[in-house]
Amino acid sequence: MPGGVPCEVRCRHRDPQRDRSCATAPVRIQRRHSIVSLLEVKNLEVRFAMRRQELIALRDVSFKVEKGERLGIVGESGAGKSVAAFSILNLISKPGYISSGEIFFGGKDLTKLTAREMSQIRGNQISMVFQDPMMTLNPVLTIGTQMTEALHAHQDISREEAKQRAIETLARVHIPSPATRFDQYPHELSGGMRQRVVIAIALITKPPLIIADEPTTALDVTIQAEIMELMMELCESSGVGLILITHDLGVISQMTERAIVMYAGRIVEEGDTRDIINHAYHPYTHGLMDALPQKTKPGRRLNQIKGVMPALSSIPDGCAFNPRCPLVIDLCRTTLPQFTVFGSTRVACHRAAARTD
């Protein structure tokens, strides 16, 4: 359900405290509509054609990223976060394919581009930062080669100039003595350094949008904070839009302005990050919040959401979360919930109104 539905009609919750945000919501929604979005994903559906059956990995996924906006996508492993990111770049490998939906970027529908047109977008307009910097750099090529390659692929630029740009970009991601690093191989750098190099490769063509797929999962905690701070700083200084995929709600709350919660291939909740963190409506989002270690007293067992996410081949009828949901009612087992808007958030849950805490 698009966010443009007048808020008053949809506003069902009874909490007087929340009414304030509800009143301001229509204004915000209108503001979003007046700008042409950087990226707009509409009703995206991705399927995997397996031998026996077709699995649907993404169902009816719609979201937008504005210029310079930082959007977080959260969810368990297998919720479809990475598939969503890869499908934006049209990089889902066989047997997966985009079965329906549109992805608008720069006035073009990316799902309809030829391979050649698409490779002009990749790396040039949209870059990606991957999870494990140990794996994403080619071990046999120097840092410099791998950086300038992106430039040469998209711009008519001399070798000297490209080298200059690469060294500047290395300096921007705070790599000490960038000129020396330029000629080194990935194994000569530490994990955090490598992730900085990966970010530098993503930045070097000055793209308007970067997709970061769990960029800090493979790093240790202190380095994580540094990398996050770096990405934040780079986004703010250069106005780059960011899609941050993670399962770390702490990272989401620090880094992003808006957040999407995914479960079993669908968006279950979307809204301003602060509202999602403070007033989660979907029981799944709630479960994720409760599972944060800070929410448990020392010495107690951590809270967890009972059960596991269903396999793509056996997603239950109705709401996919119903077998694990503490608030489940009969309706949840039969009917798929539509989006309901509460202030800045939209949530797909029959019981969202019951969440008033």
Place this chain on the structure above:
Amino acid sequence: MVAARWHQFRDSGFYHDFSRDKTAIISFFILCLYVVVCFSAPLVAPFDPYDPTVIDIMDSEIPPAWLERGDPRFLLGTDAQGRDLFSTILYGTRISMTIGVCAVLLQAFLGISLGMIAGYVGGSLDNFLMRIADIQLSFSTLMVAIIFLAVFQALFGTELYERLAIVMLILVIGIAEWPQYARTVRASVLAEKKKEYVDAVRVIGLRPHRIMFRHILPNTLSPILVISTVQVANAIVSEAALSFLGLGMPVTKPSLGSLINSGFEFIFSGSWWITIVPGVVLVILVLVMNLLGDFLRDVLNPKLYKN
């Protein structure tokens, strides 16, 4: 720059392993000796075996110099036509090595490109190419080569064949053995393709051919290097076998194989050296190449490290 490279090489694990492996050092030394001596054959050899004016039929079948009836002019004796065996072996080894290396270059070119495409593109193209490779491997190399060379000789006559012999042998051995490379490369490409750095360069927007040959190929080089040494040795043996069967180099421009063959008729009349000497030269050449191949395989595959 060169000095820096040399220092880098001196410090590398490769050099370290090499300097500790006596077999590898000796093999490498012998191979270098072969290459230097044979490719400077016109300077080193006392006679030119291709020049009929210096050959005297009266000198035929003279045993090596240290034997009774030996002639100090002919260190390793002479063959049935009165050519100095030492000079002929030098020139012959040069031909054998040229054919071996060029045939392997051809194999590598065909095998690497087809194997790379099969592995990277996958799907029905992969199936198609690999089934062709399977079919070709099910015929023995020698059988294909014999049929092909015999048909060529029958069609175009021996005279044209003798002129084109080197090229023909390179083509036949090169084409017959490409599946070895294709399979090895394909297997490594399948493993490399799944690694994240390939996704990462696809995200950069590089074209497939650049991804294949600039990013994946250097990562598959170690198995390619290992089979290359073995394949050169194999190609030399194949060439020798074909020549021995009379389908290789003509007697006027003998390779090691045709020398062995030419002496074979005389082995029972006591002139054993015409066959045995080039035979020993061939065996040593192939042996050192295989030993170097073993060394490379051990060094380049850390999983095989003993202790």
